[in-house]
Amino acid sequence: xxxxxxxxxxxxxxxxxxxxxxxxxxxxxxxxxxxxxxxxxxxxxxxxxxxxxxxxxxxxxxxxxxxxxxxxxxxxxxxxxxxxxxxxxxxxxxxxxxxxxxxxxxxxxxxxxxxxxxxxxxxxxxxxxxxxxxxxxxxxxxxxxxxxxxxxxxxxxxxxxxxxxxxxxxxxxxxxxxxxxxxxxxxxxxxxxxxxxxxxxxxxxxxxxxxxxxxxxxxxxxxxxxxxxxxxxx
Numbered sequence: 001x002x003x004x005x006x007x008x009x010x011x012x013x014x015x016x017x018x019x020x021x022x023x024x025x026x027x028x029x030x031x032x033x034x035x036x037x038x039x040x041x042x043x044x045x046x047x048x049x050x051x052x053x054x055x056x057x058x059x060x061x062x063x064x065x066x067x068x069x070x071x072x073x074x075x076x077x078x079x080x081x082x083x084x085x086x087x088x089x090x091x092x093x094x095x096x097x098x099x100x101x102x103x104x105x106x107x108x109x110x111x112x113x114x115x116x117x118x119x120x121x122x123x124x125x126x127x128x129x130x131x132x133x134x135x136x137x138x139x140x141x142x143x144x145x146x147x148x149x150x151x152x153x154x155x156x157x158x159x160x161x162x163x164x165x166x167x168x169x170x171x172x173x174x175x176x177x178x179x180x181x182x183x184x185x186x187x188x189x190x191x192x193x194x195x196x197x198x199x200x201x202x203x204x205x206x207x208x209x210x211x212x213x214x215x216x217x218x219x220x221x222x223x224x225x226x227x228x229x230x231x232x233x234x
């Protein structure tokens with residue numbers, strides 16, 4: 001009996017990555033989850049990633065430290081920069097972390113090559129998102145090309161594939177997909193600026209998109225929030 005193919009799945013602990021992990025499981029992959037603790041102010045998502053990985057029964061969950069706070073340039077890693085809470089605005093927001101997804105995928109690629117895995121999954125989205133350049137389909141396609149040029153496995157003809165199964169879905173469609181797959185969204189955390197107990201602020205871009213999606217689906221968001229009165233649309 002042939003063994004299942006291995007896949008490295010980037011797992012932040014948020015709604016999107018949890019759904020992406022469930023999709024990889026549905027597709028028959030042997031799951032290896034990778035979480036990066038990169039100095040993010042919303043570090044509660046790392047604990048959420050542990051909960052999600054445990055629920056999904058991954059083969060191994062690797063949590064690595066990469067100090068992107070030392071680089072700076074993002075409201076997600078610098079405590080002197082406020083997380084915007086006025087709703088989605090035009091342009092790339094201050095919550096963009098310079099080259100984050102490039103760095104994350106590079107680390108995932110190294111681990112995948114070491115494991116003998118040729119499939120990498122990432123829950124990026126190019127529809128209901130904050131305008132980050134490293135969430136676009138062109139970025140995913142370019143990194144896949146890089147992966148096959150920059151590795152011994154690629155040179156030997158063992159093609160790497162970067163899967164981004166959520167990139168063309170709306171946040172509502174992602175929530176519905178996750179619910180259909182049995183994702184326990186109570187284990188996930190999304191907020192960019194949670195309190196000390198990990199409760200969402202309700203007002204940052206991530207909270208607004210998530211709350212609006214659950215409201216449209218007609219299901220109560222099971223994640224904890226600081227002062228949830230009504231789902232605020234973006």
